Amino acid sequence: MCGIFAAMTREGLPRDRCDEALERLEHRGPDGTGLWTSRDGRWTLGHTRLSIIGLNNGSQPMTSPDGAVHMVVNGEFYGYREIRERLRASGYHFSTESDSEIALHLYHERGIQAATELRGEFAVVIADERQRAMYAIRDRFGVKPLYYAVVGGEVFFASEIKALLALGVPARWDLEGATGGFGRTHEKTEFAGINTVPPGCYAIARDGTVRIYPYWDWEIPTAAQMQADTRTEEEVVADFREALRDSVRQRLVADVEVASYLSGGIDSCAVLGLAQQEMDRPIRAFTLTFDNALYDEAAIAEAQAKLVGATYHPIPITGREIAESFADAIWHSETQMFNGHGVAKFLLSRAVRDAGIKVVFTGEGSDEMLGGYPYFRVDALNDDPTLSADERAKLLDEMLGANAATRALMMPEQISNPEMQAIERRLGWLPATLNVAAVQTNSAAHLFRDDRPASVGQFQPLVGALDRLPIAQRVTGRDHLNQMLYVNAKTILPNFILNYLADRMEMAHSIEGRVPFLDHHVAEAAARVPVSMKVKGIREKHVLREAAKDVLIPEVYDRQKHPFTTPPTRNPNDPMLEFYRDTFASQAAKDQPIFDIEKASAALDQLLEVPDDQRIAAEGNLQRVASVVVMQELFSMS
Incomplete structure (x- = not known):
């Protein structure tokens, strides 16, 4: 993983601004820096490198043999060896062993449609002097960040907002983005004039403008198409296991050691177990531990590591450390946090870096693919025609009792306000999933300043987010759970989960997180899983339990989802x-x-x-x- 920036300016960038942007991104790539500037001085690409593959010869920016195309990459391309060999057979010459170089030659071969052949977690900027354009591509689920801004007809891209600010983009609040909470649309940030390149999209920057185009979307079958699926449960499980196993296997490719984050949840346990089956040495597994038994998963994680043959490394986290590191975590996430779990992930990544690790497996994305969070399960239960009202109420009560640590966050009471009424009109039903986001914004409303502009107070962030999505093409006609999985994958997942629980907290300490569940082949397999095998009663991720049963201890196999959070304040001395x-x-x-x-x-x-x-x-x-x-x-x- 790396840090990248790009600029298309009228008069060029002063060198000190470029140097400051590189410095702001150094944590993303401490192993080297590189700059390319066009002959007229008006275009610049910058890169900070974290060397994972092709350790000795993968410096960037990279330039095409004819000198007309230049590129910077942040991320990993899986299956790159096969693509490289195909390109070599077609006459392309490779000058490095880096996986990044395939993107340069694929672009020559197929233009921007090369994006469809790239597999992994990545953000790419390609400067094509012949076309007088820059192309910025972001991976399908937004694992890797990529921001842009247009200021006075000049265009800037960067891995992190702080690099854009170093390049001269002004730091101003976007009040709608800052007050929207979980409901923030996938393009908006908390900084005015700074947007994200949405997941699964590419941007074309030309003549001082940026236009966004999709190259991939998560296609979930309609309810009617799901009913026509004739596979047996065993076949569904086998298909999903093979997709996940292949994703894990691809992410073991590295020229450095690959370790794993491990909690007591099924996601990281399944990934560790499948990865360990592919290895002839123990994988180092790192686990956060807390002094509050309700939130601590150390005993389960240790037993899981022992079962699969990994080595267990507990990382104790105290309230003092969370308090002292909160500001540092905000600096790296560039967004608001509503729990200390992001700070805890920041501290975990620091400990892993200190242990000499550069690459780790993480379990993010499973809940978003398979309906793991309590609110997803509520939506699935409420849409299940086989349940009577009494049966449904009993299961919901059971879920509340089993989520004592997080039910206030994950299962709040349904609210009715103009925004939720507007959502019901758009979707035809009231999702518990979006209710969580509405409650979060509503519960903070009493703390907002009274002198906020009236337009900000009237803004409905969830409605704004829905109106930016292709509801008719991707949501309508799907089971309620699948509708919410799609919406969530476009909003909360890239804006929050993959920010302060993944990339930003890992890369704060130069750690590359690899996310097998967000491989697009796994996502496509998950989309085909029947709802009843995603949520079976109140048992979430049933298909994953069955697919990974041979590598799970019984307690993990049988355990309900416990969302990762840090303990709340308990006493006056906290x-x-x-x-x-x-x-x-x-x-x-x-x-x-x-x-x-x-x-x-x-x-x-x-x-x-x-x-x-x-x-x-x-x-x-x-x-x-x-x-x-x-x-x-x-x-x-x-």
Whole structure:
């Protein structure tokens, strides 16, 4: 993995700005830097390298043999050896052993349609001087970040927003993006004028404009098509296992050691087990541990590692460490957090880097492919015609009881407001999945400043997100669970899960996370899995349990989903309370335009009075406030 930036300017970039952008991206690539500038000085590509494949000869930017096309890549291309051999047979010459070089020759062969042949986690910028255009491509699910901005007819791309700011893009709040919470549309950020290249899309920058085009989308069969599937359950399981196994096998290719993150959940356990079957040495598995038994999964993870033959490495995390690292995690995520789990992932990645690791397997994406979160299961239950009302109510009560640690976040009561009514009109039903996002925004509303522009207060982020998606083509006619899996994959997954629970916290410490569940072949296999094999009763990810049963300990096989969160504040001496007080008392707290700090301070004073099972949600609002204050200070927001 690496850091990249690109600029198309009228007069060129001063060298000190390029150097500052490279410095801002150094954590993404500490093994080398590179710059290319066009002959007229107006175009620039920058690259910071984390060497994983082709350790000695994969420097970037890369240039085509005729000197007209230039490229920078962040990420990994899987199956690159086969593509390289095919291209060699067609007469292409390779000058490096890096997987990145295939993109340069595929572009020569097929133009921008080369994107459809790339498999993996990646962001690519190609500068084609003949076409007077730059092409920016992002992987299918947005595992790798890619941002852009247009300022005064000049175009900038970068792996992280902080590099755009170094290049001269102004740091200004987008109030709609900053108040939208989980409902933020897939293109919007919290920075005005800075957008993401959406997952599965490419951007064409030319003559001071940027236009976005899709090259891939997650196609989930309609309910009628699913009913026509004649496969047996055993065949469905076998198909999914083979897709996942191949994805894991592809992600073992590296010129450095590949380790694994491991929790007590089925996702990371399945990935570790399948990966260990392919290895003749023990994989090092790293697990976060907490001193709160409700949130600690150390014993399960250790037993799982022992079963498959991996070595277990616990990484204890304290509340003091989370408080001390919160601001650093915000600097790297560039967005608000509502729980300390992102900070915990930041600390885990730091420990793994200190252990000499560069590449790890992670389990993100399984819940989003197979309906793992409680709200997905609620939508599946409510859409199940085989259940009576009493049976459905009993199962929902059972789910509530089994999710004591996170039910305030994951299973809030249904709200009815104009936004949810608008969603019901668009979809024809009320999703529990979107209710979670609406509740998150609604629960923080009492903390917003009264002097926010009226237009911001009236903005409906979930409606805005839905209106940016091809609902008629990809959502209508699908089972309710599959509808929400698609919507979630376009919003919460790239904006949040793959940000502060994946790439940004890993790359903060130069760790490359590999995500087998978000391989597009796995996603296509998951799309074909019947809903009843995604959620069976209240048993989530049934197909994965069966597909990985031989590598799972019984406790993991039988266990319900426990979303990864950090423990909430428990007593007056908790270090997070001190962090909140200091943050709310800062000058940046007064300067930020989103939250009323007096209201936030009053909520902080009452935090320990909130019932234990609801405190995690109440504290989440305070962490949003703290995130905004930290962003205000670190990015000098206006």
